Amino acid sequence: MTGIPPEIFKAYDIRGLYGDDIDADAAALIARAFARVISEQEQKPTAELKLGLGRDMRVQAPELAAAYREGMCAEGATVLDAGQTATEVLYYLVGSRDLDGGLMCTASHNPKAYTGAKLVRRGAIALSGEAGIDRVRALIEAGLGDPPGGGSAQEVDVYDEFREAALRFIDPEVIRPLQVVVDGGNGMAGPMVGPLLDRLGINAEENYWTPDGNFPDHEPNPLLPKNREFIMGEVLRLQADLGIAWDGDGDRCFFIDDQGAFVDGDFLTALLAESMLEKDPGATILYDVRASRAVADTVERAGGRALINRVGHAFFKTRMREENAAFGGEVSGHYYFHDFYCADSGTLPALLMLELLSKRGARVSELLEPYHSRYFISGEINSEVDDQQGKIQELAERYGDGRQSWMDGLSVDYDDWHFNVRPSNTEPLLRLCLESLRSREDMERRRDQVLAVIRS
Numbered sequence: 001m002t003g004i005p006p007e008i009f010k011a012y013d014i015r016g017l018y019g020d021d022i023d024a025d026a027a028a029l030i031a032r033a034f035a036r037v038i039s040e041q042e043q044k045p046t047a048e049l050k051l052g053l054g055r056d057m058r059v060q061a062p063e064l065a066a067a068y069r070e071g072m073c074a075e076g077a078t079v080l081d082a083g084q085t086a087t088e089v090l091y092y093l094v095g096s097r098d099l100d101g102g103l104m105c106t107a108s109h110n111p112k113a114y115t116g117a118k119l120v121r122r123g124a125i126a127l128s129g130e131a132g133i134d135r136v137r138a139l140i141e142a143g144l145g146d147p148p149g150g151g152s153a154q155e156v157d158v159y160d161e162f163r164e165a166a167l168r169f170i171d172p173e174v175i176r177p178l179q180v181v182v183d184g185g186n187g188m189a190g191p192m193v194g195p196l197l198d199r200l201g202i203n204a205e206e207n208y209w210t211p212d213g214n215f216p217d218h219e220p221n222p223l224l225p226k227n228r229e230f231i232m233g234e235v236l237r238l239q240a241d242l243g244i245a246w247d248g249d250g251d252r253c254f255f256i257d258d259q260g261a262f263v264d265g266d267f268l269t270a271l272l273a274e275s276m277l278e279k280d281p282g283a284t285i286l287y288d289v290r291a292s293r294a295v296a297d298t299v300e301r302a303g304g305r306a307l308i309n310r311v312g313h314a315f316f317k318t319r320m321r322e323e324n325a326a327f328g329g330e331v332s333g334h335y336y337f338h339d340f341y342c343a344d345s346g347t348l349p350a351l352l353m354l355e356l357l358s359k360r361g362a363r364v365s366e367l368l369e370p371y372h373s374r375y376f377i378s379g380e381i382n383s384e385v386d387d388q389q390g391k392i393q394e395l396a397e398r399y400g401d402g403r404q405s406w407m408d409g410l411s412v413d414y415d416d417w418h419f420n421v422r423p424s425n426t427e428p429l430l431r432l433c434l435e436s437l438r439s440r441e442d443m444e445r446r447r448d449q450v451l452a453v454i455r456s
Helices: 024-042 062-076 087-096 133-142 157-168 189-200 224-239 263-277 293-303 313-323 348-360 363-373 388-398 440-455
Strands: 016-017 050-055 078-084 099-107 115-119 150-155 181-184 203-207 241-244 255-257 286-289 305-309 325-331 335-337 381-382 403-405 411-412 417-423 429-436
Touching: 024 099, 024 133, 050 062, 050 348, 062 078, 062 099, 062 115, 078 087, 087 099, 087 115, 087 157, 099 440, 150 203, 157 189, 157 348, 181 224, 189 203, 189 293, 189 348, 203 403, 224 241, 224 255, 241 305, 241 348, 255 286, 263 286, 263 325, 263 335, 263 348, 263 363, 286 293, 286 313, 293 305, 293 440, 305 313, 313 325, 313 335, 335 348, 335 440, 348 363, 388 411, 388 417, 388 429, 388 440, 417 440, 429 440
Parallel strands: 050 078, 050 099, 078 150, 181 203, 181 241, 286 305, 286 325
Antiparallel strands: 016 115, 099 115, 241 255, 325 335, 381 429, 403 411, 411 417, 417 429
């Protein structure tokens, strides 16, 4: 396969170790194949394509982004290069300029040794393993031959335009001077969100706010508990209203409440859905199969339409267009907005939460209390298994008296509890999310029973 390991082609992006898996030569081939895939999808010659390009703060990103640019130009495409930027700004570039597609040079939240690419087609719709990424791999395997050449590149700066678009999602006049602790993880959040917080008059304690691909403080992955210990402590020390942490490429943000507790993605989705329904009454809201029933209950109580969906940004972005959904949220911290080209954003949830707190005049912990007192969730629990599908079938038989769905893995619903178990796309793991509507003790008991089946 021309020296490129097949395992770098993931379900939702391309990702691997710099040098070992992806180098400049590999990047150029990936970019050339990407241009050809977009050419096929758009049914136009590569010489007529207009493609966006961005790169994150990783040390190797300038070298690899140059190779991606060279590869797309070699196929004849016109490349609009946004330089060092956040992934959602690349999405904005593709959507707002009606480009044929775009490539973001990033490894998202992974450690510094990793690199990769996120690929989107027109409308900032993500390519996935099932829709485009597999074709990129196949074209490289077959051999790309000599490129036609003739492409060109131009540098563009869309940060100011992006920020103006982001501010239109809220009423800046209602924002109070909240005390907020922010943690950029030395990723792209600082230059992306920082000017907006300054403009809104937020009292922000900035931490790890300067992009640095060496990640001298901690890895840019707030989903790992060790990476959010600092911000949780700072929220308590400063008695802040809120803590916000972003992942490396800035397309996900995570929240810490005023008690220093991590806000689960399910409950954050419910809060954001409520906020969006105030702006767009009766709107359709998407949530993923792992989520708490709090999301659907909140949406329906607020007069909206709640639809469950497969996990993964490619599936969310496509379904949001099909259903004309206003908002979608995943447990993993991806939040999607119809008026942002159905793309995920790390900026918009932060702005909406600041607006929500300002309008309600309440603490985050107070807004969350109704959820914590009724919905008892396990969080996602991984178990290594040899036969993923065999175990899922065993669970289906064991819990055959429940209402079952196979939308994404196996979901089993009872009146007062439910669970979803999904196989990992890349590892021999089963991922369990379980919820009880009775008590934390009941959740733990049922969780242990399901895990006993998985791990036996």
